Amino acid sequence: MTKAEIAELVSTKGGYSKKDANEMVEVLLEQIKKTLERGDKIKIAGFGNFEVKKKSDRRGRNPQTGEELTIQSRRVLAFKPSAVLKNAINENS
Structure with a gap:
């Protein structure tokens, strides 16, 4: 499963626009990355x-x-x- 597929799933299951879903996935992954870097x-x-x-x-x-x-x-x-x-x-x- 790719990041785009996850965003698509968030969009369809959550009722968000594709742009908002992409942004949410990006923010989540960036926060996970920063937390692990620390x-x-x-x-x-x-x-x-x-x-x-x-x-x-x-x-x-x-x-x-x-x-x-x-x-x-x-x-x-x-x-x-x-x-x-x-x-x-x-x-x-």
């Missing part, structure tokens, strides 16, 4: 949690040369689905 968690009941985690430096190896190197620390985005979402996915499989 390192804050996002909890959406019945859907799941988004969290930025920090990975420490670690040793790695170049697969082509076999040379050992250090992989720098970084932040990664983690998503943990809620039990409600997990159950919904597994019921339809």
